Amino acid sequence: PSAEDVEGFVADPDPLAFARLVDRLLADPRFGERWGRYWLDIARYADSKGYVFEEERRYAFSYTYRDWVIRAFNQNLPYDQFITWQTAGDLMPEPTRDQMIATAFNRLAQQSNEAGSNPEEFRIEQVADRVHTNGTAFLGLTLECARCHDHKFDPLTMKDYYSMAAFLNNIDEL
Numbered sequence: 409p410s411a412e413d414v415e416g417f418v419a420d421p422d423p424l425a426f427a428r429l430v431d432r433l434l435a436d437p438r439f440g441e442r443w444g445r446y447w448l449d450i451a452r453y454a455d456s457k458g459y460v461f462e463e464e465r466r467y468a469f470s471y472t473y474r475d476w477v478i479r480a481f482n483q484n485l486p487y488d489q490f491i492t493w494q495t496a497g498d499l500m501p502e503p504t505r506d507q508m509i510a511t512a513f514n515r516l517a518q519q520s521n522e523a524g525s526n527p528e529e530f531r532i533e534q535v536a537d538r539v540h541t542n543g544t545a546f547l548g549l550t551l552e553c554a555r556c557h558d559h560k561f562d563p564l565t566m567k568d569y570y571s572m573a574a575f576l577n578n579i580d581e582l
Contacts, residue, residue, distance in 0.1 A: 440482035447477055450545045452516050452537070473512035480510075491546060514538050514579050538576040539569060
């Protein structure tokens with residue numbers, strides 16, 4: 409806050425001053441930008457393909473996803489809808505444009521078209537990226553170890569990992 413904002417708040421004797429301040433800050437569009445960037449980090453958001461070269465994505469969908477996340481925070485979209493739309497917004501009955509945009513969450517994996525790259529290998533790596541990202545974002549778990557082996561203390565097995573991978577293996581690649 410500016411010095412004037414601090415002085416004005418401290419000098420305001422009204423018991424509702426704090427509530428007014430909170431309401432003003434929540435109404436500021438920068439609120440969504442500030443808090444949305446944390447989610448965008450979790451979602452591995454980037455305007456580029458994120459691999460080797462800073463080449464832009466072939467389809468310009470990522471910035472619309474970024475804008476949707478900011479809007480969702482600013483409009484206080486309920487968490488269950490925030491998650492559902494990103495996971496399966498395109499499968500909702502008569503999906504809205506925002507529900508469709510939200511599904512870009514699962515399409516933000518690194519991409520490569522460098523010479524000698526194997527498209528099928530990258531497709532499988534993108535599926536693994538979805539598993540890892542969904543596990544981290546929605547389950548609060550890292551799932552990378554279960555890709556290769558069961559762990560005697562980890563509740564998730566390789567079977568669980570590959571079941572989730574099978575679910576996330578039917579997404580159109582862009």
